[in-house]
Amino acid sequence: MDLANYQCSGLFDEMFTQNGECRAHYQVFEKLLKKTAPRKLKQLQFSANKTQMSMGMTFNVYDNDQGLEKILHLDIIPRIIPKSEWLQLEAGLKQRVNALNHFIQDIYNEQAILKDGIVPEDLITNSKDFLAPCIGLTPPKGIWCHITGTDLIKDKSGEYFVLEDNLRCPSGVSYMLESREIIKRAFPDILDKTGVMPVSNYPVRLLQMLQNLSNKEKPVVGVLTPGIYNSAYYEHSYLALQMGVELVTGEDLVVQNNKVYMQTTHGYQQIDVIYRRIDDTFLDPNIFNPNSLLGVPGIFEAYKAGNIALANAPGTGVADDKAVYAYVPDIIKYYLNQEPILNNVPTYLCRRPDERQYVLDNIAELVIKETNAAGGYGMLIGPKSTPEEHEKFKKLILSNPNNYIAQPTLSLSTVPTLTENTIECRHVDLRPYILYGEEIDVVPGALTRVALKKGSLVVNSSQGGGSKDTWVLYK
Amino acid sequence: MLSRVANSIYWLGRYLERAENYARFIDVNFNLMLDLPPDLKTQWEPLVFATGDHESYSGRYEEYDKKSVIHFLTLDTSNPNSIISSITYARENARIVRENLSKETWEKINELYHFIKKATPRKIWDKEDPRSFFDKIKNQIQLLYGLTESTVARTEGWYWKQLGMYLERADKTSRILDVKYHMLLPTPEEVGSPLDFLHWTALLKSVTGFNTYRRIHGKIQANGVVDFLIFSRRFPRSIYFCLKEAEDCLHMISGSKDNEFHNKAEKAIGALRSKLGFSEVSDIIGIGLHESIDDLQQKINNISDEIQSIFFQINKDYNIQQQQQE
Numbered sequence: 040m041d042l043a044n045y046q047c048s049g050l051f052d053e054m055f056t057q058n059g060e061c062r063a064h065y066q067v068f069e070k071l072l073k074k075t076a077p078r079k080l081k082q083l084q085f086s087a088n089k090t091q092m093s094m095g096m097t098f099n100v101y102d103n104d105q106g107l108e109k110i111l112h113l114d115i116i117p118r119i120i121p122k123s124e125w126l127q128l129e130a131g132l133k134q135r136v137n138a139l140n141h142f143i144q145d146i147y148n149e150q151a152i153l154k155d156g157i158v159p160e161d162l163i164t165n166s167k168d169f170l171a172p173c174i175g176l177t178p179p180k181g182i183w184c185h186i187t188g189t190d191l192i193k194d195k196s197g198e199y200f201v202l203e204d205n206l207r208c209p210s211g212v213s214y215m216l217e218s219r220e221i222i223k224r225a226f227p228d229i230l231d232k233t234g235v236m237p238v239s240n241y242p243v244r245l246l247q248m249l250q251n252l253s254n255k256e257k258p259v260v261g262v263l264t265p266g267i268y269n270s271a272y273y274e275h276s277y278l279a280l281q282m283g284v285e286l287v288t289g290e291d292l293v294v295q296n297n298k299v300y301m302q303t304t305h306g307y308q309q310i311d312v313i314y315r316r317i318d319d320t321f322l323d324p325n326i327f328n329p330n331s332l333l334g335v336p337g338i339f340e341a342y343k344a345g346n347i348a349l350a351n352a353p354g355t356g357v358a359d360d361k362a363v364y365a366y367v368p369d370i371i372k373y374y375l376n377q378e379p380i381l382n383n384v385p386t387y388l389c390r391r392p393d394e395r396q397y398v399l400d401n402i403a404e405l406v407i408k409e410t411n412a413a414g415g416y417g418m419l420i421g422p423k424s425t426p427e428e429h430e431k432f433k434k435l436i437l438s439n440p441n442n443y444i445a446q447p448t449l450s451l452s453t454v455p456t457l458t459e460n461t462i463e464c465r466h467v468d469l470r471p472y473i474l475y476g477e478e479i480d481v482v483p484g485a486l487t488r489v490a491l492k493k494g495s496l497v498v499n500s501s502q503g504g505g506s507k508d509t510w511v512l513y514k
Numbered sequence: 515m516l517s518r519v520a521n522s523i524y525w526l527g528r529y530l531e532r533a534e535n536y537a538r539f540i541d542v543n544f545n546l547m548l549d550l551p552p553d554l555k556t557q558w559e560p561l562v563f564a565t566g567d568h569e570s571y572s573g574r575y576e577e578y579d580k581k582s583v584i585h586f587l588t589l590d591t592s593n594p595n596s597i598i599s600s601i602t603y604a605r606e607n608a609r610i611v612r613e614n615l616s617k618e619t620w621e622k623i624n625e626l627y628h629f630i631k632k633a634t635p636r637k638i639w640d641k642e643d644p645r646s647f648f649d650k651i652k653n654q655i656q657l658l659y660g661l662t663e664s665t666v667a668r669t670e671g672w673y674w675k676q677l678g679m680y681l682e683r684a685d686k687t688s689r690i691l692d693v694k695y696h697m698l699l700p701t702p703e704e705v706g707s708p709l710d711f712l713h714w715t716a717l718l719k720s721v722t723g724f725n726t727y728r729r730i731h732g733k734i735q736a737n738g739v740v741d742f743l744i745f746s747r748r749f750p751r752s753i754y755f756c757l758k759e760a761e762d763c764l765h766m767i768s769g770s771k772d773n774e775f776h777n778k779a780e781k782a783i784g785a786l787r788s789k790l791g792f793s794e795v796s797d798i799i800g801i802g803l804h805e806s807i808d809d810l811q812q813k814i815n816n817i818s819d820e821i822q823s824i825f826f827q828i829n830k831d832y833n834i835q836q837q838q839q840e
Contacts, residue, residue, distance in 0.1 A: 092624075093621050093628070094624070095612075095624045267606070267610055277613075286519075287516065288518065290518065291517070301516055302516065302517050302518075303520075304517055304767065305515075
């Protein structure tokens with residue numbers, strides 16, 4: 040495939056510099072790409088799609104009865120990260136997760152950071168993700184955010200910025216793992232030649248992290264799923280399979296004497312650690328949402344009694360709020376007395392009158408987000424929207440300013456991506472996975488999401504996004 | 515093993531076996547078509563009667579012609595027992611218990627599902643000779659059996675799958691035998707005639723038992739075939755064989771020894787298996803073939819109901835209890 044016509048003017052491209060030179064860490068791959076015929080690349084892409092389908096590597100799209108199961112398109116051209124860049128990223132992520140864990144422990148207990156006026160008290164106590172039942176609680180080993188999937192992007196300068204912290208059961212890690220297997224089949228020798236760090240021991244590390252939460256010698260671990268109609272069901276069953284633990288649903292579990300049991304063909308069996316993939320408020324109908332059929336009545340009391348560990352701990356979502364996000368640099372300084380290693384995107388809080396006015400005046404230049412929505416919903420990208428949409432969001436902001444934040448439009452970096460007939464640049468983000476067990480551990484890999492539409496900045500799978508395998512190099 | 519998981523694996527076993535046996539039902543007629551004298555038409559009605567779904571059929575189809583019957587048994591999604599329904603349910607159950615399946619097993623079930631999904635737009639039932647399609651279904655399921663045989667550990671899940679498979683097969687073999695009852699000979703004098711012989715041959719071929727039967731019994735005749743398909747201790751599709759295997763599976767699950775029982779399901783299956791073990795063809799013919807088969811099917815259903823309530827419905831009882839206490 041000839042790459043002479045590849046253009047990505049004005050943006051930061053992960054593979055090529057502005058002068059069109061291939062960056063050092065992509066050179067082995069460039070050679071391979073140059074000698075592979077376009078027809079052959081298409082074939083490889085076709086068989087990658089087919090493999091995903093037969094693996095059942097599918098997700099369910101909400102509000103779409105027709106194609107209930109879809110694959111997340113995996114573009115076969117990888118995103119490559121050199122070692123030096125990764126080390127910086129790794130240090131920054133560990134620092135961030137460490138600080139956020141301190142923060143959550145603090146706000147549910149002493150609330151020192153609120154008393155010291157670093158973070159406004161009402162921002163926390165009025166947040167719908169601040170769970171009153173968690174007040175005064177310290178989870179096993181003091182760990183709240185066991186699994187974090189931080190979203191990052193690179194701007195024009197090539198610097199990383201954190202977009203979101205995703206502290207409540209982030210999904211996508213199964214794609215990181217399975218994509219690697221598929222890409223290995225597509226390009227058998229190249230990973231070796233390029234020196235790519237393996238990701239395949241993630242399930243073992245995840246299991247160790249979960250087992251660490253119990254003091255029993257052989258704790259019984261399970262993954263709690265809402266069931267096969269959940270969009271991430273593939274991942275839930277995949278992780279249970281890879282860890283060799285039970286995949287349970289709410290109806291499999293009962294609580295007796297503050298202990299949690301699985302209902303088996305041979306009676307009740309106690310379970311000690313649950314990696315739960317259902318939302319906080321669905322966990323226990325006795326404490327939270329009384330209409331929840333997905334949860335387990337009484338599990339929260341068992342949790343408080345220390346008889347079951349839950350990962351992530353209920354209540355972590357409060358630190359994941361997009362308004363709290365703006366304070367993360369201050370949070371890092373407050374608890375760790377360190378300068379933040381990773382950049383935060385400048386964030387305007389519409390709750391503050393002066394910043395709100397700035398947002399209203401400059402809405403056409405900004406990205407507006409709801410403070411607690413996910414998946415690219417409830418979002419306005421100013422430069423890509425019509426004046427009518429701007430007006431609509433102005434009204435929304437004015438009617439509920441606390442619910443909105445704004446950020447400058449960032450130009451996401453690009454990676455060459457296979458299109459119908461050629462290779463073009465497409466925007467990407469990055470989601471590495473951080474495990475907090477005996478220590479904080481970042482898996483050398485990530486989910487790279489790619490906006491498949493030309494020029495689009497929305498990488499969410501629900502809105503036309505795909506994925507790429509992410510290679511972190513040994514050197 | 516989780517009750518919910520055991521339940522799904524059991525039904526996975528049943529649905530896969532059901533799909534395969536429906537392909538075999540249809541085979542009976544394709545086998546016949548090749549050999550029938552030109553003036554006799556193939557009868558499609560008996561296939562529907564043998565499945566027990568004739569009421570659902572007559573509500574929606576006008577005649578018992580080849581295309582309609584094939585469509586009903588194969589790709590009719592409103593027939594809960596059609597091949598497409600069975601494979602869809604099998605895959606649904608496999609998805610539920612995916613973490614308990616080997617990777618290859620899951621991928622093959624998934625491929626089979628996508629294969630049958632594509633058969634609807636291809637209008638399989640309209641084809642003059644769609645046998646290659648049914649062969650593919652059977653082969654895919656046999657491939658799955660082979661894969662599980664050599665990749666799945668003999669833990670509880672394995673026995674649930676085998677239990678479902680053998681109970682379903684016992685039921686379906688009885689139904690294949692029942693096809694013969696519904697297939698009419700032009701006159702009663704034709705019992706033992708070449709046409710009668712053709713019917714029995716087609717039946718044996720559809721269960722892949724023709725050559726084995728020949729070796730064991732030699733001459734094709736009613737008593738021999740009934741003996742073979744109900745009582746054979748060796749043939750893996752005979753009703754006795756299937757019940758014995760199913761009983762062993764239940765014992766492996768509960769830890770009971772041979773000739774013991776610890777629950778109603780084991781009692782029911784043990785009673786039926788030993789009754790068959792001490793019966794012979796004349797007992798069956800004495801009561802009537804169709805009547806005996808009906809009775810067998812009811813007893814097999816009863817065993818399945820017992821299994822359901824002993825092992826899978828713990829949760830329901832718990833919920834009722836909980837409601838009563840509040």
